[in-house]
Every structure is written in C-alpha cells, then in structure tokens.
Amino acid sequence: MDSKDKFFIGKGLSSTREVALNIRGRLVSLKSPGVMGVLNLTPDSFYDGNPTRDMDRILSKTGQMLEQGATMIDIGAHSTRPGAHPISEDEELQRLCLPVQTIRETWPEAILSVDTYRSGIARKMVQDHGVDMINDISGGDMDSLMFETARDLQVPYIFMHMQGTPLDMQQDPVYGEVVRDVVNNLSEKLNRLNELGVNDAIADPGFGFGKTPDHNYTLRSRLDAFLMLGVPVLVGLSRKSMVYKFRGYGPGEPLNGSTALHVVAV
Secondary structure: OOOOEEEEEOOOOOOOOOOEEEEOOEEEEOOOOEEEEEEEOOOOOOOOOOOOOOHHHHHHHHHHHHHOOOOEEEEEOOOOOOOOOOOOHHHHHHHHHHHHHHHHHHOOOOOEEEEOOOHHHHHHHHHHHOOOEEEEOOOOOOOOOHHHHHHHHOOOEEEEOOOOOOOOOOOOOOOOOHHHHHHHHHHHHHHHHHHHOOOOEEEEOOOOOOOOHHHHHHHHHOOHHHHOOOOOEEEOOOOOHHHHHHHOOOOOOOHHHHHHHHHHHO
16 A cells, blocks of 8 residues: 555454454454555645545545555544644534545445544444444543443444644653553553443554654554553554654655554564
8 A cells, every 4th residue: 555554453462362343243353464544534634735535536545445455444534643723523524424425335345434533523423424433543532422432332442542632742742651651541541441331442552643753663662562451453653754754755755664664563
C-alpha cells in the first residue's frame, strides 16, 4: 500500500490462544497481523494535504486499499494532526454520512471503522450506517460517554493513548518514563472497559500523539510491553514525522521508512 496505514498485532506474549474480533457475529482472526487502511475525509490531511471528498475518489481509494489486502478501512472526518482545531459535531457528521453509507453499500462485507472521539457520532455510524468498529484517539478522555457507548454497541473499540489534545499535544510533552506511563494509562482504561463489559478492546500506544520523536522511538523499541495487556495492539507509524523528520523529507515521500518501521514493529 502507498497510503497511510496501520497494523494490528494480535497475540500477546503470555497467551497461546488465538485472538479474534467479533465483527457482526463473525470472528475475524488476528493470528497474523492485519492492515488497517486509512481513509481521510478531512481537507487538511498531514499526508497529502488534499481532501478526499469527491465520491469517485473515495470509492476508488477504498477499493484500492481493499484490493491490496487491507483487513479493514478506518474512516475519519475530523483532523487530529498536531495543532488541529476541533470542528462541530454536525460538520463531522456531514463529512461522514454519505461516504460511509456509500462504502457500506458498495462493499457489504468490508470491515469499517470510524475514527472519532465523539460518542454520539460513534453511535450513529454504528447504528445507522453499519460501521463495525470505533477508533477513539482520546481513549475516552474527550467524551465521558464513549466507554459506555462502546459497551452498549458491543463493537470492537480501539482506545489510544494521547497526552493533551490535537491542539496542544506537541507542546513539549513530558513523561516520567514513557513506556511505563503509556502502558499504565492504557492498563487503567482497559480495566474500566473490562468492568463495563466491553468485550473487544484494542490498545494503541498513540505514536505521534503527545510524544516527541525520542518518545516514539522508545515506544517502538518496547512494543513487547504492550502485548502484556493481553489485547490486540494497533500500531500507527505510517508517514509520521518520526519517519522523515531527520531526513529532510515531507510526509508524502518516506514510504520506505514507513514500511521498514512497520516491519520492525511486526
């Protein structure tokens, strides 16, 4: 794939059981790593800077990712790049509804994830538009109803670690010890999700979200620590500044660096 993508790593170090996600009543195995293709519906993508808003482009890009082997497609309409200002819930819904509905009608069996931190949007996308998963960059921190919503909907829920918000997350992020702090934060959230009855939770260390390049590379070198959570781990490294910053490239160029980091992560 030559677009942004993420990888699922499914098996914990201390477990010999196969990890699978319940997608509309069918089990999707993560015995082997899966690829999450990313579809941006924002006008300010940090990757290509261009909105994917035309329906022909949306369908073409989605079809290309599925043909190239994407396990699932993550659809987002709210920019979360560093410094991004929030948009209204109505605007986010306007960007999402028609594309998601059209993709679902075109590929009925495709696994679709919605990238949102808003519980109301997550609920509408799942109930009204057939979305299969929720991908929450704030891990419940930006909407206090999100955990309960994931429980009520009973769909896989990705909870990511982020220090701060997209608007301020890269303003001098500080940790005591980044791996310990992120693992502890995700572990606390996982305990709450388990207590609520969320059956399919996926942890995301949140590369690039409230972390310096040094933090990111330390997390990358210690991914084994996250497998001890006992849930699938989502790794999103593609075309982020940690890949190209030291080489003087822009985000549209470092495909080989993204690929290499993902291979090492797997």
